[in-house]
Amino acid sequence: MARVVVKVGSSSLSSAGGGLDGERVDALVDALAAARSRGDEIVLVSSGAIAAGLAPLGLARRPRDLATQQAAASVGQGALIARYAERFSHHGLVVGQVLLTADDVTRRSHYRNAFQTFARLLDLGVVPIVNENDTVATSEIRFGDNDRLAALVSHLVHADRLVLLSDVDGLYDGDPSAEGTTLIDDVHGEDDLASLDIVRPSASAIGTGGMVTKVEAARIATGAGIPVLLTSAAQAGSALAGGRVGTTFHATGRRRPTRLLWLAHASTxxxxxxxxxxxxxxxxxxxxxxxxxxxxxxxxxxxxxxxxxxxxxxxxxxxxxxxxxxxxxxxxxxxxxxxxxxxxxxxxxxxxxxxxxxxxxx
Known part of the structure; x- marks a missing residue:
């Protein structure tokens, strides 16, 4: 049995029009439920709250200002969790919503309580679904993106591995859409990244991340002893079943206190x-x-x-x-x-x- 943190981005859950794509959510849940049936414990870090709130608010694109983002998150978070709860129930599984702020992984009393909450949810057989508390977080005290949040949550819950699901199927040695680029199967450390151009923004109008945030999340997790698999949401089933897909970032360091990990990688x-x-x-x-x-x-x-x-x-x-x-x-x-x-x-x-x-x- 393994404890696996899975992170999925907004672009992997959203339709072209910006709203929540129920079929994509259902496909992800089915893959996660299959992993649970094999005995794994699953913690899902899910983006998509803001994306789920766009259509109800009549917004065509992700808003730029924080107040409208928070309004969209407030509207969309309930819809997102409701969809997850409905689909997981088909597999006899219960979900629990966990909304985190940066304080929850930095202040002793907060992160201790967060760990205990996660531990109890998993003991009870619940699938925790995690997101940043976008409704109340300020621009000065944010994780910055859910890739980074997922790396910190992996450390917080003592995960055996982290799976990052995106709209691309791994890390390439160039632009994935260009001819001649090659998927990188394994990353063992900084030397394997030195020659790569990874500072590319997301092509999605919905998500905030890009390859650079995923590589940074992989650095955080692997530096704390947690291996990372980066692949597409379409390959979630294979990734969770141990299939040879995507890019594997191998552990480079050892476990350390979560708040120190945040200080080094994610704090302002x-x-x-x-x-x-x-x-x-x-x-x-x-x-x-x-x-x-x-x-x-x-x-x-x-x-x-x-x-x-x-x-x-x-x-x-x-x-x-x-x-x-x-x-x-x-x-x-x-x-x-x-x-x-x-x-x-x-x-x-x-x-x-x-x-x-x-x-x-x-």
Whole structure:
């Protein structure tokens, strides 16, 4: 038995007119149900909420402004889940909706609760259907795309593999529509990607992703020890049954805390702190936490719990971390030891600015 996260994009679920294509949804569900019947656990990360809301709102294309996107997601999410629930019920399966925000994989209490929710749903035999909470997410605190979300969810649920379903059947060494291009069967690391032109946007008017977001998602997952298969939604059945389809990205790293994975690959930092040379050595060589004594300057506006950049004396970012102070508090603490701060201001000021467990070198 394997635990598999499957991500499907909007373009794979939508009709040419922009609405939800029921037949495509049904075909995907049938493939997922077949995998369940073989004993696999399935977590589905599904785009399509905004696409499903276009037709009811009379919109011809995906809106560009966030407010209209959120309105379309609000209208479309219910229709999308209803279609999934109806089709999965034909196979005797129950679905559960899980809407995530970036906080759910970065803040300790949130991601612990998210993991427990997923674990219980799977224990009960439910198929979790995941999407970003587009209705309330802001442009500053978004995953950015559901490929990236799927990679983080794969890590969060301890998946054995991630399957990315798209409107193309794998990674090619050029434009898939051009003659002479070849499907790449296996990617073992960055060397296999070095010569490829993957910065191509999606041709879909519905989806937001392209090959670049899928490769980035594969980097995130494989860097955390999770192999990735990229193929088309039409080949979902073969992909889930272990068929030789698409492009396999082999694991390159090992498991690490999900919030650190997000910090390295998916976060938008809220501010920055500048460090002296001693603090840089402490972080990079001794794997220490960041203390006020090693900070020389603070930039930006942030609150405790936000992600920030940590810069060395040459103004190069050396790490990202989740900060334990507000930006307004820090200037008065710079250059001082935590012992002196605790003696003068109280025990709560003995805490680290960024704890080692909440820090990722870049």
């Amino acid at each position: 930092t809220k501010g920055r702190v500048h460090l002296d040379a001693g603090a840089v050595r402490a972080l990079t060589q001794r794997k220490a936490s960041l203390l006020p004594a090693g900070i020389t300057a603070v930039g930006g506006t942030f609150s405790a719990g936000d992600p920030i950049d940590l810069l060395g004396p040459d103004d190069v970012v050396i790490a990202r971390g989740i900060v334990n102070y507000d930006s307004a508090e820090l200037p008065a603490l710079l250059g001082r030891s935590t012992h002196d701060l605790a003696a003068e201001l109280g025990a709560e000021y003995e805490r680290e600015v960024v704890h080692r467990d909440d820090l990722m070198l870049v």
